[in-house]
Amino acid sequence: MLHVAEAARVSVATVSALLNGTATVSPELTQRIEQAIRDIGYKRNAIARSLKMGTTRTIGLTVPHITNPFFTDVVSVIQQAFDRAGYAVMLCCTDEDLNTQDEQIRLLLDRMVDGLIVARVGDGGILKGIVEDANVPVVLLDRLCEGVDTDAVVLDNQRAVFDAVTYLIHLGHRRIGYITGTSDISPMHDRMIGYREALQAAGLPVAEELVRSGNFHEIDGYNATMQLLSLHDRPSAIFSANNPMVIGTMKAIRDIGLNCPEDISVACFDDFPWSDVFAPQLTTVAQPVQAIGEQAASLLLDRLAGNRDAPPRKLVLKGRLMIRNSCRPLGAVAQTVSA
Amino acid sequence: MLHVAEAARVSVATVSALLNGTATVSPELTQRIEQAIRDIGYKRNAIARSLKMGTTRTIGLTVPHITNPFFTDVVSVIQQAFDRAGYAVMLCCTDEDLNTQDEQIRLLLDRMVDGLIVARVGDGGILKGIVEDANVPVVLLDRLCEGVDTDAVVLDNQRAVFDAVTYLIHLGHRRIGYITGTSDISPMHDRMIGYREALQAAGLPVAEELVRSGNFHEIDGYNATMQLLSLHDRPSAIFSANNPMVIGTMKAIRDIGLNCPEDISVACFDDFPWSDVFAPQLTTVAQPVQAIGEQAASLLLDRLAGNRDAPPRKLVLKGRLMIRNSCRPLGAVAQTVSA
DNA sequence: AACGCTAATCGAAACGTTTCGAATGTGTCA
DNA sequence: TGACACATTCGAAACGTTTCGATTAGCGTT
Missing domain, CATH: 3.40.50.2300 (Response regulator)
Known part of the structure; x- marks a missing residue:
C-alpha cells in the first residue's frame, strides 16, 4: 500500500480510505490511486488487515470424519454458504479423538478464526471454556454438548x-x-x-x-x-x-x-x-443435510453480523425414513x- | 505478550526469545515468564506472528466437489498430513467453475497461504500467473494443466x-x-x-x-x-x-x-x-487415494521446508482394476x- | 474582511509479534 | 587492574494495515 501511495503521490491513509470507502476521495486522486494499483498489481494484505481489525473473515469447522457421507455433505453445504458470504473455511478432522479436537480448536483460535462450527467429540474438552469466554461464537453441529450452552443444530x-x-x-x-x-x-x-x-x-x-x-x-x-x-x-x-x-x-x-x-x-x-x-x-x-448445513451457517453468520447477545438458539430438525x-x-x- | 512481559518484569523481546528459543534465557526469568504466561492464560497471536514472519502455516486446497468420493478421501488424507505438520488447511470447492476457482484462489492468496494444492478446473485461470510469480508453491492434484509447470501428482x-x-x-x-x-x-x-x-x-x-x-x-x-x-x-x-x-x-x-x-x-x-x-x-x-494425498502433501511440504529451486516434479501413480x-x-x- | 462550515487529505499511532544491534553484567586471563 | 569474551537482557524498528484527530483549502455568511 505504501508503494501505491508513493506512486499516486498520496498518503496511505487516502489509499485505505478509497479501498474501504470510509471517506470520500476526490475524483482526481481516485483516478491516480486506481492507476497505481493497476500498475503495481497491488493486493491488499488480509493478514495485516486482520491484525488491525481483529477479524479474519475465516471460520473453523471441525468434524470427526470427513469420509462419513453425512459430514461430507454437511461440510460441503457449509463451505458453500460461507464462500458466498466471503468467508474462508478452515477444515479440521478430529478422528473422534478429544485431544486432537482440543489441539485443532487451539490451532484455529490461535489463527483468530471469527467463529467455530463444531461436531464435537468426547465431552467437548476446551469447548466449554471457549463458549464461556464468549470471544468467539460457537455453533454446535449434529451433537449437543452437556454444559456448553450455545447455538446448535441437531436432529431429533x-x-x-x-x-x-x-x-x-x-x-x-x-x-x-x-x-x-x-x-x-x-x-x-x-x-x-x-x-x-x-x-x-x-x-x-x-x-x-x-x-x-x-x-x-x-x-x-x-x-x-x-x-x-x-x-x-x-x-x-x-x-x-x-x-x-x-x-x-x-x-x-x-x-x-x-x-x-x-x-x-x-x-x-x-x-x-x-x-x-x-x-x-x-x-x-x-x-436433511442441506438444511442442517445452511442453518448452522446462518446461525453463525448471524452472530458474526453482530448479534452476540441473543440467547443460545437450538434448532432441532426432523429426519425422514x-x-x-x-x-x-x-x-x-x-x-x-x-x- | 506485553502483559506477560510486564507481569514477569521483563521485556517483550525476552518473552519472544523464550517462546521461540531464539536466545538463552536465564532460569530465573524463564520461571517468571512461564508463571506469568500461566497466570494470564496467554496465547501467542498467530496473525501478528504471520504478519511479521511472512508465513501463516496455512495452506489452501481447492477441489471441484468434495462430495465426489475420490476427492473426499484425498482431502481427508491431505488434511491429516498437514495437521501432523502443524499446518491448517483452508478448503475450497470450485464446483467445476473457473471463475469460482479464480476467486477462491485469490481469497486464499490474500490470506497469505504458504502453499496451494489445486485440483484445477477449466484452463487453470490465474493459476499460471501464480506459478510463474513463484511466490507461493503450487501442487497440482489429479489434473495437470497446460502451461502450468509445477509439482503434480496424477494417475496414469x-x-x-x-x-x-x-x-x-x-x-x-x-x-x-x-x-x-x-x-x-x-x-x-x-x-x-x-x-x-x-x-x-x-x-x-x-x-x-x-x-x-x-x-x-x-x-x-x-x-x-x-x-x-x-x-x-x-x-x-x-x-x-x-x-x-x-x-x-x-x-x-x-x-x-x-x-x-x-x-x-x-x-x-x-x-x-x-x-x-x-x-x-x-x-x-x-x-491409490492414500498415496495420492500423501504425495501431494509431501511435495508441498518439501517446498515449504525451503526446497524452492528444484525443478517441478511430476508423480504418476498407477490405478488398480x-x-x-x-x-x-x-x-x-x-x-x-x-x- | 473575518468567520465558521464542510470536504478532502494527511500524519502518526496502533494492532501483536520478531529481530537486530546495543547495553549491561560477569568471569577469565594476562 | 585492565582488557576482553561471553552470556543475558533490552529498546526500538519493522511487518502492512486502519483510524483518529489535525490540517488545509474552498466557500458562503454576515
Missing part, C-alpha cells in the same frame, strides 16, 4: 430412530439388533433411547444382548454384527445407528453366508447417494399382527 | 482405462459405451485416449455414437446412459469415466428395466467403500475369442 434423533424401529416392528420383527457408536455423544444417546422406547411402546422386551456398540468404524460394525449373528436366538433385523458401521454390517452378513433382506433385514442411519441404486436398496433415516427394500415383512409374525 | 489415467476396457474386451464385449466428463481436464482427456487405444489394440472400431460426455454430475450420467441404451444397436457394456456419473448410469439401467450385469455390464472409475457390499458389486478402477461382478462374459463372443 430419538424420534427418527423411534420411527425406524417402529417400522421394523410393524413388519413383524421382534428381535431387533441395535448397533451404536460410543454413547458419550448426544445423537448416539438419543438414538438409543428411541430404540428402547419403540420396543417398549410395542410391549417388547429390551434384550441387552441385542445391543452392541463400537467406535464408528466399518470394522466395529462388522464385529458387532458378527456377534449378533452368532447369538443362538439371532435377531431378524438389525438397525445400525451409524452409516460407516453399516458397511461392516453388510459385509458380515455376506461373509456369514446370509442374504439381506431374505435372511435378515437391515436399516441404518444416514442416507447416501448410492442407497437406491444397488441391491438391496437400503432403508435409511435420511438427515426412506423406506426401500432391505427390510422384509416377517410372514408368520405379520399374520399374528394382522390377526 | 490412460493406462488405467486401457486396462479396464481391455478387460471388458476379453470378456467378449465388442460395443462398449463410454461416458466421460468434459474433456478439458487432463484425466478425462487421457482416459478417453485409453479407451480408444484399447479398442484399436483389439482391432475394434471406435464408434462415435458410443461416446457420450456430460458435466460430472449424476444427472449427466443418467442422460448419457439413457442415450446409449436407446441406440438401435446398444452397447453390451458401459464404462463410466467418472464416479458420480455412474450412479446415474445405474439408475438409468434400472429405470429402463434392465439388469446389471445380466443385460448390461458396467465398470467405472474410482472405487468407493460400498462397492463390494451391494449387488452388483461394481468393477472399478481404484485410485478391482474386478468384481458387474461385468459378465459374453457367451457367444467369448467362444469366438477362445476359438
